[in-house]
Amino acid sequence: MSLFRGRRILAGAMTLVAAAAMTACGSKTTDEGGATGVTADVSGDTVKVGLLNSLSGTMAISEVTVRDSIMLAVEEINAAGGVLGKKIQPVGEDGASDWPTFAEKAEKLISEDRVAAVFGCWTSASRKAVKPVFEKNKALLFYPVQYEGLEQSPYIFYTGATTNQQIVPGLDYLKAQGAKSVYLVGSDYVFPRTANKIIKAYAAANGMTVLGEDYAPLGSTEFGTIVNKVKSAGADAVFNTLNGDSNVAFFKEYKSAGLTAAAMPVVSVSIAEEEVKGIGTQYLEGQLTAWNYYQTTPGAANSKFVAAYKAKFGADKPTSDPMEAAYVGVYLWKAMVEKAGVFDVEKVRSASDGITFDAPEGMVTVDGKTQHIAKTARIGKIGADGLITEVWNSGKPVQPDPFLKTYPWASGLS
Amino acid sequence: MTVLFGQLFTGISIGAVLLLIALGLALTFGQMNVINMAHGEFIMAGAYTTYVLQQSITGAGLSLVVALPVAFVVAGTMGALLEVLLIRRLYARPLDTLLVTWGVSLMLQQLARDVFGSPNVQTRAPELLTGNVALPGGLTIANNRLFILGLALAAVAALTLALRLTPLGRRIRAVVQNRDLAAVSGIATSRVDRTTFFVGSGLAGLAGVALTLLGPIGPTMGTNLIIDAFLVVVVGGIGQLKGSVIVAFALGVLQATGEYLTTLSVAKVIVFVAIVAFLQWRPQGMFTLRTRSLA
Numbered sequence: 001m002s003l004f005r006g007r008r009i010l011a012g013a014m015t016l017v018a019a020a021a022m023t024a025c026g027s028k029t030t031d032e033g034g035a036t037g038v039t040a041d042v043s044g045d046t047v048k049v050g051l052l053n054s055l056s057g058t059m060a061i062s063e064v065t066v067r068d069s070i071m072l073a074v075e076e077i078n079a080a081g082g083v084l085g086k087k088i089q090p091v092g093e094d095g096a097s098d099w100p101t102f103a104e105k106a107e108k109l110i111s112e113d114r115v116a117a118v119f120g121c122w123t124s125a126s127r128k129a130v131k132p133v134f135e136k137n138k139a140l141l142f143y144p145v146q147y148e149g150l151e152q153s154p155y156i157f158y159t160g161a162t163t164n165q166q167i168v169p170g171l172d173y174l175k176a177q178g179a180k181s182v183y184l185v186g187s188d189y190v191f192p193r194t195a196n197k198i199i200k201a202y203a204a205a206n207g208m209t210v211l212g213e214d215y216a217p218l219g220s221t222e223f224g225t226i227v228n229k230v231k232s233a234g235a236d237a238v239f240n241t242l243n244g245d246s247n248v249a250f251f252k253e254y255k256s257a258g259l260t261a262a263a264m265p266v267v268s269v270s271i272a273e274e275e276v277k278g279i280g281t282q283y284l285e286g287q288l289t290a291w292n293y294y295q296t297t298p299g300a301a302n303s304k305f306v307a308a309y310k311a312k313f314g315a316d317k318p319t320s321d322p323m324e325a326a327y328v329g330v331y332l333w334k335a336m337v338e339k340a341g342v343f344d345v346e347k348v349r350s351a352s353d354g355i356t357f358d359a360p361e362g363m364v365t366v367d368g369k370t371q372h373i374a375k376t377a378r379i380g381k382i383g384a385d386g387l388i389t390e391v392w393n394s395g396k397p398v399q400p401d402p403f404l405k406t407y408p409w410a411s412g413l414s
Numbered sequence: 415m416t417v418l419f420g421q422l423f424t425g426i427s428i429g430a431v432l433l434l435i436a437l438g439l440a441l442t443f444g445q446m447n448v449i450n451m452a453h454g455e456f457i458m459a460g461a462y463t464t465y466v467l468q469q470s471i472t473g474a475g476l477s478l479v480v481a482l483p484v485a486f487v488v489a490g491t492m493g494a495l496l497e498v499l500l501i502r503r504l505y506a507r508p509l510d511t512l513l514v515t516w517g518v519s520l521m522l523q524q525l526a527r528d529v530f531g532s533p534n535v536q537t538r539a540p541e542l543l544t545g546n547v548a549l550p551g552g553l554t555i556a557n558n559r560l561f562i563l564g565l566a567l568a569a570v571a572a573l574t575l576a577l578r579l580t581p582l583g584r585r586i587r588a589v590v591q592n593r594d595l596a597a598v599s600g601i602a603t604s605r606v607d608r609t610t611f612f613v614g615s616g617l618a619g620l621a622g623v624a625l626t627l628l629g630p631i632g633p634t635m636g637t638n639l640i641i642d643a644f645l646v647v648v649v650g651g652i653g654q655l656k657g658s659v660i661v662a663f664a665l666g667v668l669q670a671t672g673e674y675l676t677t678l679s680v681a682k683v684i685v686f687v688a689i690v691a692f693l694q695w696r697p698q699g700m701f702t703l704r705t706r707s708l709a
Contacts, residue, residue: 061532224428248631249628252539252627256556257556278533278630279534282539
């Protein structure tokens with residue numbers, strides 16, 4: 001019967017759709033090239049660097065902005081004479097929001113293009129996929145996004161925040177505001193799960209109660225029940241580690257349930273200026289975010305960065321924390337190379353400790369031991385104009401501590 | 415008790431969303447048996463219509479009211495074009511229809527990306543629809559959910575009445591029940607097909623407008639919805655609207671209850687297991703259309 005025939009075909013199609021979605025979760029690493037590492041080709045009057053971002057697929061929304069700000073830094077450096085007298089020649093690759101593709105493209109940039117360093121990656125999954133490639137080839141990656149900590153690769157420089165520069169200050173802020181209980185809402189993958197483990201350990205040691213913990217699969221947009229649970233739990237604040245489209249649905253539901261920033265503020269760690277535009281200030285006004293940089297951060301370095309970015313990419317384009325961290329990464333690499341006097345990876349690494357840069361977010365310092373960056377933590381409030389204004393900062397740069405070794409309450413975590 | 419009632423309403427409102435996104439498909443897939451993978455992109459077209467209208471109509475409430483009929487016509491016209499240009503030539507080849515409409519869906523997503531950019535866009539909801547109704551006992555019911563429930567029920571009622579009472583509805587039902595007999599009785603079946611497709615796709619546009627109140631508006635929003643929509647129609651049974659209506663609300667309540675007692679991920683598993691079990695028991699879906707046609 002034709003009715004059934006149609007349905008059987010449909011079943012096949014759904015399997016295909018599901019299979020296409022699954023490939024994004026698979027992970028493999030290519031195993032080619034020598035184990036000794038490939039030296040960068042710096043024989044000409046240019047030096048190649050790799051740009052590895054998703055220009056297609058679900059992550060393109062975010063990663064394209066990072067690619068743009070890396071390009072801005074490269075152009076500025078070239079206009080000022082380049083690095084060690086050589087102009088930077090960027091080689092762009094598309095990670096396509098697919099983790100095995102990231103590993104393949106990283107291998108290509110290192111072995112075929114023989115780049116001196118690679119800038120890029122966004123999700124923790126893509127970073128974990130390329131990590132063995134960089135370690136095997138002894139090549140450098142500058143990773144620009146805040147992440148869940150508990151990692152330290154000798155061949156990765158982490159220019160975004162680790163947990164003690166973002167999540168812990170966010171909790172400190174809530175505690176100072178008198179919050180006695182929190183509710184945790186996050187997407188169901190490695191970053192929110194690890195972050196919430198840390199938050200629970202913090203809460204236990206600081207007299208806070210965690211009233212509930214809920215996870216939504218990435219991309220899910222039905223938050224009726226979770227918001228009901230949050231509402232009936234009646235916490236003092238919500239800590240939000242949702243990622244992507246789920247944030248839109250969550251905040252729309254939150255507002256319709258009658259929950260407000262004044263009565264039960266939400267602290268988000270994945271909502272920057274670009275995301276605010278996609279959700280709508282109607283739903284977000286007054287809610288809190290934890291980052292190290294906002295478009296509104298004061299200082300001459302930031303005014304220059306914002307003006308240059310808008311002149312190049314459009315006046316309506318906001319600048320955000322990951323973009324800034326990516327931009328800073330290029331300048332830090334330049335400073336390391338110039339201090340080392342060569343492009344050699346091992347020499348650049350040992351020159352890294354103590355490098356400072358007057359970044360848009362304020363003064364940053366490279367910590368050579370962890371290869372993370374000391375940066376100022378900033379809590380911001382989302383305004384009616386869609387920009388985020390700072391309501392609190394840590395006063396001075398926070399020393400990176402990816403394994404939370406200096407926090408007694410975190411001893412059981414790593 | 416309050417929580418139970420709140421969850422019940424959440425379940426019903428999830429059901430209303432499911433119903434709204436599946437209703438158009440219940441016509442094109444359920445009645446015409448065309449597998450249209452681009453149905454989700456017609457929902458997206460409806461959502462972007464709201465966004466475009468808000469650029470020129472500043473009042474959020476007025477633009478929403480205007481968006482409903484405009485989105486219906488925009489998505490409906492896209493559907494009718496798709497039917498005339500491609501699907502019509504492939505009626506006897508369901509597998510090809512599937513691949514072609516999937517291709518169209520990818521092209522429409524890219525078109526949206528080129529025109530509106532890949533980041534999500536925002537629309538303003540009228541203040542009235544961002545609030546809620548407070549009931550005694552601390553219970554609140556969100557206004558946007560009430561609006562969507564009302565819209566879904568109104569759409570079902572209008573569609574049912576149209577199918578029962580209008581000459582066009584009679585022709586549609588005749589073609590569904592027995593295409594050959596309808597054709598020899600003088601019904602222009604190809605014109606009926608085109609109109610059915612227009613209405614089915616238009617309903618997707620309507621769903622798109624409603625979804626701007628709840629979720630993200632972006633190029634890939636349709637792909638997240640299409641599987642849910644097909645589930646409702648398949649479980650509801652092909653050729654009947656009432657099956658889709660009952661199943662949408664049943665799945666909504668099951669999802670909300672499961673989620674409340676466990677977690678969202680587990681609730682999705684529960685829903686899928688329930689569907690598989692149900693289809694083992696009734697492979698033809700909840701209701702089937704009895705016809706004398708030989709097809």
